[in-house]
Every structure is written in C-alpha cells, then in structure tokens.
Amino acid sequence: MFDMGSLPLANRLLTLGSTADSAYPLVLYYCHNCALIQLADLVPRNEMFTDYVYLTSASKTMMEHFDRYAETTAQRLDLTTKDIVLDVGSNDGTLLTAFQRRGIRVLGIEPARNVASIAEAGGVPTLTEYFDLKLAKRLEKVRLLTANNIMSHVGNLRDFLATAHEVLRPDGLFVFEVPWVADVLRNNSFDMIYHEHLSYFGLKPLARALGEAGLFLVDLEYYPSIHGGTLRGFASRSSKEQSSVVREMSAREEKEADFWAMKDFSERVPKLAHHLRDMLLGLKKEGKRVAGYGAPAKATILLNYCGIGRDILDYASDTTPLKQGKLIPGVGVPIVSPQTAQKNPPDYYLLLAWNFRGEILAKEEGFLRKGGRFVIPFPEPTIVDS
Numbered sequence: 001m002f003d004m005g006s007l008p009l010a011n012r013l014l015t016l017g018s019t020a021d022s023a024y025p026l027v028l029y030y031c032h033n034c035a036l037i038q039l040a041d042l043v044p045r046n047e048m049f050t051d052y053v054y055l056t057s058a059s060k061t062m063m064e065h066f067d068r069y070a071e072t073t074a075q076r077l078d079l080t081t082k083d084i085v086l087d088v089g090s091n092d093g094t095l096l097t098a099f100q101r102r103g104i105r106v107l108g109i110e111p112a113r114n115v116a117s118i119a120e121a122g123g124v125p126t127l128t129e130y131f132d133l134k135l136a137k138r139l140e141k142v143r144l145l146t147a148n149n150i151m152s153h154v155g156n157l158r159d160f161l162a163t164a165h166e167v168l169r170p171d172g173l174f175v176f177e178v179p180w181v182a183d184v185l186r187n188n189s190f191d192m193i194y195h196e197h198l199s200y201f202g203l204k205p206l207a208r209a210l211g212e213a214g215l216f217l218v219d220l221e222y223y224p225s226i227h228g229g230t231l232r233g234f235a236s237r238s239s240k241e242q243s244s245v246v247r248e249m250s251a252r253e254e255k256e257a258d259f260w261a262m263k264d265f266s267e268r269v270p271k272l273a274h275h276l277r278d279m280l281l282g283l284k285k286e287g288k289r290v291a292g293y294g295a296p297a298k299a300t301i302l303l304n305y306c307g308i309g310r311d312i313l314d315y316a317s318d319t320t321p322l323k324q325g326k327l328i329p330g331v332g333v334p335i336v337s338p339q340t341a342q343k344n345p346p347d348y349y350l351l352l353a354w355n356f357r358g359e360i361l362a363k364e365e366g367f368l369r370k371g372g373r374f375v376i377p378f379p380e381p382t383i384v385d386s
C-alpha cells in the first residue's frame with residue numbers, strides 16, 4: 001500500500017563518529033482477508049529491543065496516564081494485596097510502580113536489559129525475557145495481565161495472544177493499549193510507521209486476533225491525546241458480554257481504516273512531506289534558526305522521509321539522558337539536553353514529539369512569549385505562536 005523506501009531503525013541512535021548507520025525497507029501492506037495493516041519485512045527483534053532508549057517516565061503526561069490506569073483497573077478488578085499484576089514490555093516500571101503504590105504485587109517482563117535494570121533499581125521485579133509460552137509455564141496465573149504499546153511490536157501475534165490466554169486466570173482480564181490506526185490515517189502521522197511497529201491495529205483485526213486465541217474483547221476506552229490516539233482494550237477468557245463502546249467504535253472505524261482510507265493516506269503523505277520541508281527551507285531562507293523539539297522514535301522517520309537534516313535543524317532537544325549526546329540516525333541531527341537548548345534557543349522548534357503538544361506548549365510558554373514559534377507537523381504543517 002505504501003512504500004516509504006529504506007529508512008533507519010527509529011530508536012537506533014548513533015554515537016558520535018559511528019559509521020553503522022544502516023537502513024531497512026519500510027513498506028506497509030493491507031491484508032484483504034483480515035484488514036490488518038502491517039509490515040512484511042521483519043527486522044530481527046534482538047536488533048531493536050535488546051538495548052532501548054525510550055523511557056515511559058520521560059513525560060508527565062504518560063506518568064499521569066499510567067497512574068490513572070493503575071487506579072481504574074485495580075478498581076475494576078477489585079485487586080487486593082493477594083493479587084499480582086503481570087506487565088509485558090514493562091519498560092522502566094512506570095505502570096507497575098503505580099500498582100505498587102496501591103499495595104499490589106507486580107512482575108514486569110522487559111527484554112531490554114538496560115531499561116529492565118532501571119525498573120529493578122526502582123524496586124520493580126523484572127524478568128529480562130520475551131513473553132512466550134515457554135516463559136508462561138514458569139509464571140503464576142494472574143487476574144490482571146497488561147501490555148501497553150507492545151502488541152504492535154510483536155512479530156508472532158498468535159503466539160503472543162496464546163501466551164496471554166495461558167497466563168490469565170479464567171476470571172482475569174487482559175488489558176492493553178495500542179495506537180489506533182484510524183487516528184494515524186486521519187492525522188496523516190506517517191511517522192508512527194517504523195520497523196518496530198509491525199501491526200497497525202483497527203478494531204476488526206484486533207478482535208479477530210484476540211478471538212482466535214480464545215480472548216473476547218469486552219470493553220474499550222479511547223484516549224485521543226495519548227500517542228496521537230490510543231485504544232485501551234479489555235479482553236476476557238470467560239465473559240462474552242460486550243460493552244456498547246466496542247460496537248460504537250467499530251462502526252466509527254468502518255470507513256476510517258479500510259483499504260481506501262489507507263490508499264488516500266499513501267497519496268497524501270508524500271505531498272505533506274514536501275510541504276513540511278519547503279516550509280522549513282522557507283524559514284531558513286529568511287535567516288531563521290530551527291531546531292527539533294524531542295527526539296522520539298517518530299523523529300527518525302519524519303526527518304529521514306522528509307529529507308530534513310542538519311542543513312535545516314541545528315539540533316533536537318530531548319529530556320531523556322540516554323538519548324543526549326547521540327545523533328538521530330540517517331540525518332545525523334545531534335540530540336542535546338533542554339538545558340543546552342535553552343542556552344542557544346532557535347527561532348522555531350519543529351515539534352517532533354507532537355503527541356505531547358499540550359504538555360510542551362504549556363512548558364514552553366516563556367519561549368513563545370519571547371517570540372519563539374513551533375512548527376506542528378500534523379495533520380498539516382502549521383505554525384503556532386503565543
């Protein structure tokens with residue numbers, strides 16, 4: 001459906017002087033059988049997930065989101081100190097810490113060693129492994145299994161969901177979050193497409209995949225401002241009572257994530273990419289200084305696909321210490337700390353972490369008041385001032 005060419009791995013940031021800057025094909029396919037939009041060229045998972053740079057705790061928005069998540073799911077299942085919550089792809093333990101604060105026992109599963117050790121250091125027991133049937137045999141059965149922004153990353157979805165079924169008690173719930181493909185398409189956010197994300201879920205393929213594993217999608221919540229639009233699904237082994245939200249959202253999605261929506265998207269995106277680059281080149285011609293705000297995984301795709309390099313961006317500022325001092329692959333834009341950026345502020349920030357628009361614009365009120373501006377890339381490139 002959409003061939004983006006060969007692009008670097010989004011989170012494989014380069015160290016200064018590094019020459020290992022490789023690119024892999026990034027092509028989206030649409031399955032006429034199950035309607036799943038997906039990648040077919042797979043990069044071995046150990047190349048992407050052994051050492052990871054993304055930390056869930058890097059934004060206030062996500063910390064608050066996962067704190068509320070723990071509160072509402074603990075209430076929904078009436079979890080007590082006897083329960084244990086199992087979180088797959090537990091990252092730095094942000095969600096599990098929120099359960100621990102409520103007196104609930106936890107276990108994280110996180111294949112990235114460096115990130116798992118941050119969680120362990122924060123008191124979150126974590127297994128540095130992939131979630132599969134072999135591991136499931138060693139695990140206690142749970143009433144709550146969570147996996148947030150993980151299912152999109154999974155190469156063998158059938159195995160993953162069979163494992164979820166295996167570790168879940170019959171009265172338990174599998175709760176997960178995935179970016180909603182309808183939002184990616186509507187918002188033109190092509191930078192959500194990268195090698196780590198193998199599946200781009202709509203409700204139809206999601207419910208079908210769960211169903212094949214004996215899990216039934218009983219409820220949904222929608223978070224429009226999390227990662228540009230996130231679905232939180234609740235799947236059960238025993239109940240088949242579906243909330244009306246699932247039907248309402250499925251109806252809403254009907255035309256928004258089908259073959260034609262995908263086709264329109266693939267025609268709009270190259271134009272948008274040109275438009276964004278021209279807009280930034282125009283600013284450069286006027287003598288303006290431009291930098292990136294945030295160095296999310298998405299930035300690698302946005303910058304490489306649009307051809308926005310060091311000729312346009314002086315640097316990208318990011319709060320994550322693991323990213324600072326490194327370069328965005330392909331384009332070689334250096335990542336600096338917000339403190340370094342503040343000493344040398346640009347005239348315009350290209351908002352690469354556009355999903356945190358609210359949090360960032362509020363935080364950068366001073367920059368805006370002094371005449372600084374933001375270029376927001378989606379749904380159409382727009383300039384925002386104070």
Ligand code: JHZ
Binds near residue numbers: 227293353
């Ligand atoms: P953020 C992540 O993608 C990773 P990314 C993952 N692959 C996934 O699936 C998706 O989420 C859904 C920085 N920042 O959350 C912190 C600032 O510098 O958009 C982060 O590096 N200043 C699992 O990497 C980055 O921006 C700020 O004020 O695209 C945001 O990364 C704030 C708020 C953030 O995820």
